[in-house]
Amino acid sequence: xxxxxxxxxxxxxxxxxxxxxxxxxxxxxxxxxxxxxxxxxxxxxxxxxxxxxxxxxxxxxxxxxxxxxxxxxxxxxxxxxxxxxxxxxxxxxxxxxxxxxxxxxxxxxxxxxxxxxxxxxxxxxxxxxxxxxxxxxxxxxxxxxxxxxxxxxxxxxxxxxxxxxxxxxxxxxxxxxxxxxxxxxxxxxxxxxxxxxxxxxxxxxxxxxxxxxxxxxxxxxxxxxxxxxxxxxxxxxxxxxxxxxxxxxxxxxxxxxxxxxxxxxxxxxxxxxxxxxxx
Amino acid sequence: xxxxxxxxxxxxxxxxxxxxxxxxxxxxxxxxxxxxxxxxxxxxxxxxxxxxxxxxxxxxxxxxxxxxxxxxxxxxxxxxxxxxxxxxxxxxxxxxxxxxxxxxxxxxxxxxxxxxxxxxxxxxxxxxxxxxxxxxxxxxxxxxxxxxxxxxxxxxxxxxxxxxxxxxxxxxxxxxxxxxxxxxxxxxxxxxxxxxxxxxxxxxxxxxxxxxxxxxxxxxxxxxxxxxxxxxxxxxxxxxxxxxxxxxxxxxxxxxxxxxxxxxxxxxxxxxxxxxxxx
Numbered sequence: 001x002x003x004x005x006x007x008x009x010x011x012x013x014x015x016x017x018x019x020x021x022x023x024x025x026x027x028x029x030x031x032x033x034x035x036x037x038x039x040x041x042x043x044x045x046x047x048x049x050x051x052x053x054x055x056x057x058x059x060x061x062x063x064x065x066x067x068x069x070x071x072x073x074x075x076x077x078x079x080x081x082x083x084x085x086x087x088x089x090x091x092x093x094x095x096x097x098x099x100x101x102x103x104x105x106x107x108x109x110x111x112x113x114x115x116x117x118x119x120x121x122x123x124x125x126x127x128x129x130x131x132x133x134x135x136x137x138x139x140x141x142x143x144x145x146x147x148x149x150x151x152x153x154x155x156x157x158x159x160x161x162x163x164x165x166x167x168x169x170x171x172x173x174x175x176x177x178x179x180x181x182x183x184x185x186x187x188x189x190x191x192x193x194x195x196x197x198x199x200x201x202x203x204x205x206x207x208x209x210x211x212x213x214x215x216x217x218x219x220x221x222x223x224x225x226x227x228x229x230x231x232x233x234x235x236x237x238x239x240x241x242x243x244x245x246x247x248x249x250x251x252x253x254x255x256x257x258x259x260x261x262x263x264x265x266x267x268x269x270x271x272x273x274x275x276x277x278x279x
Numbered sequence: 280x281x282x283x284x285x286x287x288x289x290x291x292x293x294x295x296x297x298x299x300x301x302x303x304x305x306x307x308x309x310x311x312x313x314x315x316x317x318x319x320x321x322x323x324x325x326x327x328x329x330x331x332x333x334x335x336x337x338x339x340x341x342x343x344x345x346x347x348x349x350x351x352x353x354x355x356x357x358x359x360x361x362x363x364x365x366x367x368x369x370x371x372x373x374x375x376x377x378x379x380x381x382x383x384x385x386x387x388x389x390x391x392x393x394x395x396x397x398x399x400x401x402x403x404x405x406x407x408x409x410x411x412x413x414x415x416x417x418x419x420x421x422x423x424x425x426x427x428x429x430x431x432x433x434x435x436x437x438x439x440x441x442x443x444x445x446x447x448x449x450x451x452x453x454x455x456x457x458x459x460x461x462x463x464x465x466x467x468x469x470x471x472x473x474x475x476x477x478x479x480x481x482x483x484x485x486x487x488x489x490x491x492x493x494x495x496x497x498x499x500x501x502x503x504x505x506x507x508x509x510x511x512x513x514x515x516x517x518x519x520x521x522x523x524x525x526x527x528x529x530x531x532x533x534x535x536x537x538x539x540x541x542x543x544x545x546x547x548x549x550x551x552x553x554x555x556x557x558x
Binding site: 004006013014016017018019020021024025026027028029030032059060091093095100102103104111113139140145146147148149150152153155156157158159 | 283285292293295296297298299300303304305306307308309311338339370372374379381382383390392418419424425426427428429431432434435436437438
């Protein structure tokens, strides 16, 4: 069962409701983050809270003491007996509230959802996923806002596709919900933060990759480079390091998990305890 | 007091809440419309309901019998003793519901808010409003979705500005919440539907203007034409025909309500009874 912290209480998420007057409903004014736990402990808590604060401030939400309350709710929620599973997804949302004061939001609300993630199978890691290329881009890359409509529509009714790959002007930035990496000419290539969302798993993977001697190039790879790429993969909180073996009609590399993605997934799992802390 | 129809009942809007699991909250999956009443009668009801249906279908919301329920709720709401005022704003929303089935939404919810509009003063009609130009554009012009975050941010913290004017690639399309018109060389110029939202007041104004001998040109006027325009104005459900006397640093025409805007506002008010029907 999923639980939700809202207005000072934990309740079943299915029994938690937000006033229809909140601007997250009528105008899409809201930000969120998505982190996870391993063995009841939050992963990269500080990094996710920093990003959530940056997101909220980026759209002029006046936070007051909300960030401290959210941190307390996450730590308390993970200790509860009704916390759904030891490895769960935690989603704090900050909403615009009811007042739009010339594009600033002085009275925000917040809530935190704890839920089970959808299991990722070994077969998915071995065979990889398919993405659908799109000319669109994430609005405000430094803000993880709830405005996902345009992105979701880019791969609507394509049941063989995980999600869209944003490629504005032929330059690959990120996917709807993950950071994108291309391996080519002995380097791992990925778009720089600012051009793309500050992916937390992205940052950790780059740190681990550098420690282990991989060469990194931070630039947006071109769509035209895909066909010659050795391999591509995405990183995200829940999928960790997931191979991408097809983009639209283009098969990438061997069509299976490549050696870099396999190595980085192994390194990530061996090192993840370094980011399991409650501060 | 504002009232809201939700789950088969009318309640105070301040006491109406939507489950946090609804995708309108977490992912911006939702559409709405905004119509008004004059003397307790809905204005252009059929046109607004047609547009709402088009919006919902445009993002793969499976409507079932929702449109009939919304129509019934609007008519019933306007007859209630607790309907806020004779001339109120009516906002039907259709949400994505809890289920995203590969970019289709089989279990939508809906609610309808009845509220007082913010009065428009004669001084505003006489002096006009200021818009802030932006390179952005409305996402999916044929869908009146709730994804307003990017547009709202374009004029954030500018208290002298009504809202942004979308001018992608120097071509003026529409404002955040209204249709835009430029008068120049004896013609009224406005961007075509598809490039912009199907504005209901826009459509009615064009019909009345044609009946009264105005020449219409449907193309996106250029930002570079603004300085030489005789006058510009916007149309919307609540503002009817509102002069625009400044765009960014550019003063338009006389800086006051122009003769075309004044004439069309008068004609609109004389003719509006033609669209006051309950079907």
